[in-house]
Amino acid sequence: MKFHKALVATVIGLSVAQLSFAQTQITFKSAKTSSSYYQMAVEIAQAVKKDTNSDVIVTVEESQGSVQNVMESAFRGANYVFTTPPALVSLAQNGKAMFKNRSNPKFNDIRALFPIPSLAMHFVVSEKSGINNFSDMAGKEILLGKGTFGANEGAKYIKLFGLEGKIDFAKVELSNAVPALKNGQIDGFVTSGSFPAPNVIEASAGTKIKILSLSDEQIAQSKRTKLTIPAGTYTGQETDITTTSLPVVVYTSTAMDDATAYTLTKAFWEQKQKMGDDSPWWKGVSTKMLSNITGKIHPGAAKYYREMGVSLSDSQL
Known part of the structure; x- marks a missing residue:
């Protein structure tokens, strides 16, 4: 046994x-x-x-x-x-x-x-800001953040598109971007992430926003990969958004x-x-x-x- x-x-x-x-x-x-x-x-x-x-x-x-x-x-x-x-x-x-x-x-x-999922650039602005394209950001309060890919990339685009020195950069942490946008403290913010990005979902759910598209010429200037965020990804987004990405x-x-x-x-x-x-x-x-x-x-x-x-x-x- x-x-x-x-x-x-x-x-x-x-x-x-x-x-x-x-x-x-x-x-x-x-x-x-x-x-x-x-x-x-x-x-x-x-x-x-x-x-x-x-x-x-x-x-x-x-x-x-x-x-x-x-x-x-x-x-x-x-x-x-x-x-x-x-x-x-x-x-x-x-x-x-x-x-x-x-x-x-x-x-x-x-x-x-x-x-x-790629890191997609999001240029998010409130509808009441009146911003419809990049040139409209001149004189506006934009939250860029610091130390992130999105912040560095956003700063590069602002320089490339002739907006250097023309934008007021908000002294707010990126983590506070959504409440700052909702209460009118800022006109927009720049962020990067796989779409749908949680902070952009939150912003679109609580207020009317726009996400700026880049032209083919701007995308070529950026030397990044073109990416399309399909219509309906975010609340109120009725058309495709053309932006750049980092694969x-x-x-x-x-x-x-x-x-x-x-x-x-x-x-x-x-x-x-x-x-x-x-x-x-x-x-x-x-x-x-x-x-x-x-x-x-x-x-x-x-x-x-x-x-x-x-x-x-x-x-x-």
Whole structure:
């Protein structure tokens, strides 16, 4: 009897060990826990777990930003994935800007998996401000914020479009933008984020607003990617909004095996519709956004795209 119990215990122990060994563990370096991109990473982790019946488990790690994510790619293991704009990958691989004197040959091993919602620029103004285009912002009180991508990008556009020195910048924190707009303290604010952006939803729900569109010429001046926010995204928005965006992509490296990269990519696209039902920002993601990936795509992910009938450029393979 003792021998039988010992044998059963051994068999159970082996089975548990085999199951544990079969489970793939992924580390997902995302963003600050307060950001929408951290929430997106959590949603992707849940989607992968569901699609693979828990065969692949994704653990989300907080990050201080995309530069940190790229830097860590040179030192983390094979199952490390992270988010960053494609432009930063290019800078890292060429040792430019914030990666000057911090280059690493392993940056050349970075490979893309799939796109996620882009950072879309929103120039939000109250209807009563009378602002209908960028030139109308002259002499108005605009909240730009500081230290964020949206603030830096907004300041760049103000200079590009001849408004430098013509706008009164509100001394209000961006977190207070919505109440400041509602009480007339400011005429508008600039923000960036995946659409629909929570603070813009809040602003449109409580007061009549307009979100400015950029012309093709202005978009060309910005040297950013054109993006359309469909009509009806925000309360009272009856027409499409044309703006600029900074694409964001989920990356790994060549250290990840093809099967794992294939499984992650497949899980994302097969669960995307369900994710979109729960969080509207996923509805704006499509395979057309693969064209925003300027570097190479992981062979495992590329295999899935071929099965989907999606064409990739020679430079991506």
